[in-house]
Amino acid sequence: MNQAARWRIGLVVAMLVLLEIATRLAWINPVSFIPPSRMAVSAWDILTSGQFTVDIVQTLSSALLAVVLAVIVGFIGGVLLFRLPRLRRVLDPLLLSYYAVPVFVLYPILIVIFGLNRWPLVGIGFLFAVVAMAVNTLNGLERVPRVLLRTARVCRMSALDEIRLITLPASLPFVFTGIKLTVVYAFIAVVAGEFVLSGSGFGYQIAFAYNAFDNPTMYGLMVLMLVFVTTINGLLRQAERRLYRRIRREAA
Known part of the structure; x- marks a missing residue:
């Protein structure tokens, strides 16, 4: 440390x-x-009692599904924007102003498309997170030294070898930053959506406890949410470090 x-x-x-x-x-x-010690005790009681297990699993699974979709689509979108400069020039104003648009206004449309189930919340999380992944992927690809790409062509590397040995290692810090932002944005969107628009889940139970003046439950659920998100980010950070070490070993 x-x-x-x-x-x-x-x-x-x-x-x-x-x-x-x-x-x-x-x-x-x-x-x-309430004191932080009581928050921690309440969070432990909630976790061990199983009272909100269904809501916790629902929120975590919806958020993680939104993260996976946003990472995949955002990465592909970032690569396409890098490879197609004309498309990027067209979409640049939209990307710059994307987060000025309240994504939650699309929730009724998502309900019409997907129905009254978990998928509208997954869609909200995906829409809130995908642009962060695309923009960070694009930034990473733009910062790959051109001399390395020319060297790859001179050495007649295959596209796979160029990505594995040059493009990915050079853009990796930005790609992992995009993934970590995607996790945060997706959880924010899903929990906020449950807080306002859903009848179950982490956000709904926090809102219900707030309206019922049940502070121990409300703060306990909030602590659990922070622990879950922090743990996921910590695991991503460890994976990032291991990948860096592996790339350095291969380069050596």
């Missing part, structure tokens, strides 16, 4: 301790905000 990581962990721990003290001493209204 490097020094920056230790500082980040220390900062998070210090903030949690400060919140714990502030809530215990009633510096913050204890009716609306």
Whole structure:
């Protein structure tokens, strides 16, 4: 663990301790905000009781499905934009203003297309995340040194070898950044959609607990959501590091 990581962990721990003290001493209204220790206990009770297992599985599966679709389609879209400059010039204004459009207004249309099931929420998560993946893939491909691509042509590399040995290693940091953003955006969209538009799932249960003034359940569910997303991002980070090490070994 490097020094920056230790500082980040220390900062998070210090903030949690400060919140714990502030809530215990009633510096913050204890009716609306419970101590972090009680949040953690509530999250553990929710996880072990199985009360919300169906909702948790529904949200996680919908979000992960949206992530997979967004990563695949976004990666292919980024490659196409890189290979087709005219298409990119046409779509550039749309990509720049994409996140200014409230994606949730499309939910009624998705209901008409897919019906009253999980797929409209998957569609919302996909639409919210796919452009981040496409743009980061495009940025990564644009930063591949042209001299390396010319060298690949001189060496008469096949398209597969060029991607494996040159294009992918050079663009990998941007591609993994796109994947990590896709995870965050998809979870935000799915949970927010459940919060407002669904009758089940993580977001719905958080909203229900909020309206019922059930703070332990609400904050416990929020802690679980943070833990799940943080764990997924941590696994992606570990996979990224292992892939870097493997590429360096192959290059050596």
